[in-house]
Amino acid sequence: SQQGEEDPQALSIQEGENATMNCSYKTSINNLQWYRQNSGRGLVHLILIRSNEREKHSGRLRVTLDTSKKSSSLLITASRAADTASYFCATDAGYSTLTFGKGTMLLVSP
Amino acid sequence: DARVTQTPRDKVTEMGQEVTMRCQPILGHNTVFWYRQTMMQGLELLAYFRNRAPLDDSGMPKDRFSAEMPDATLATLKIQPSEPRDSAVYFCASGLSGTPSNTGELFFGEGSRLTVL
Numbered sequence: 001s002q003q004g005e006e007d008p009q010a011l012s013i014q015e016g017e018n019a020t021m022n023c024s025y026k027t028s029i030n031n032l033q034w035y036r037q038n039s040g041r042g043l044v045h046l047i048l049i050r051s052n053e054r055e056k057h058s059g060r061l062r063v064t065l066d067t068s069k070k071s072s073s074l075l076i077t078a079s080r081a082a083d084t085a086s087y088f089c090a091t092d093a094g095y096s097t098l099t100f101g102k103g104t105m106l107l108v109s110p
Numbered sequence: 111d112a113r114v115t116q117t118p119r120d121k122v123t124e125m126g127q128e129v130t131m132r133c134q135p136i137l138g139h140n141t142v143f144w145y146r147q148t149m150m151q152g153l154e155l156l157a158y159f160r161n162r163a164p165l166d167d168s169g170m171p172k173d174r175f176s177a178e179m180p181d182a183t184l185a186t187l188k189i190q191p192s193e194p195r196d197s198a199v200y201f202c203a204s205g206l207s208g209t210p211s212n213t214g215e216l217f218f219g220e221g222s223r224l225t226v227l
Contacts (some may be wrong), residue, residue, distance in 0.1 A: 034152055042114075042201060042218035043153075088153070097143070097166060098216060102152035 004089040020078040021104040023089030042064030116219035128190040133202030
């Protein structure tokens, strides 16, 4: 069963704009991770945020975590056409297994 | 460049046939996962190994699916007999767990796309 649920399911923006994706989950977690999947490829890890962290940055990525609301957001700034992909949040409830949401499909048009 | 290797990349088979998918995890990783991805269900965890021992296969249909790790460099997922509803992309992922260098992230292979006619 899905632990995380991404919102929106699909997002279409222009190059240079920011993209924000949200993730909600149901149970307590140790950490939350975001992954990217290009069409026909495997998932690639982007960033991990631990339950005692509220915000984390990596390059053009900014992730926030609100454990009281059981939600996270991924912000991609100054998007590029190469950012076109599906983005998944995954939660680790402490058993070292990750539960994935169904993803947000991001389309960045030149 | 360390990566998870999966074979075959694509497999088309007929209902009732046996299918075996193979995975070579990244050298030194102690956890291996099998996930199945479909449009309807998203990514589902099928099985999980740590140090080659199966820890969780509750997501796997037991009557037709089996997962093994004969050695540290090979994980297999077998379906016998296959059915059309097994059509999906099967991903293997590896990682480090319970070690000082544990970053918590998983490294995925490129997947095995299975079509059962």
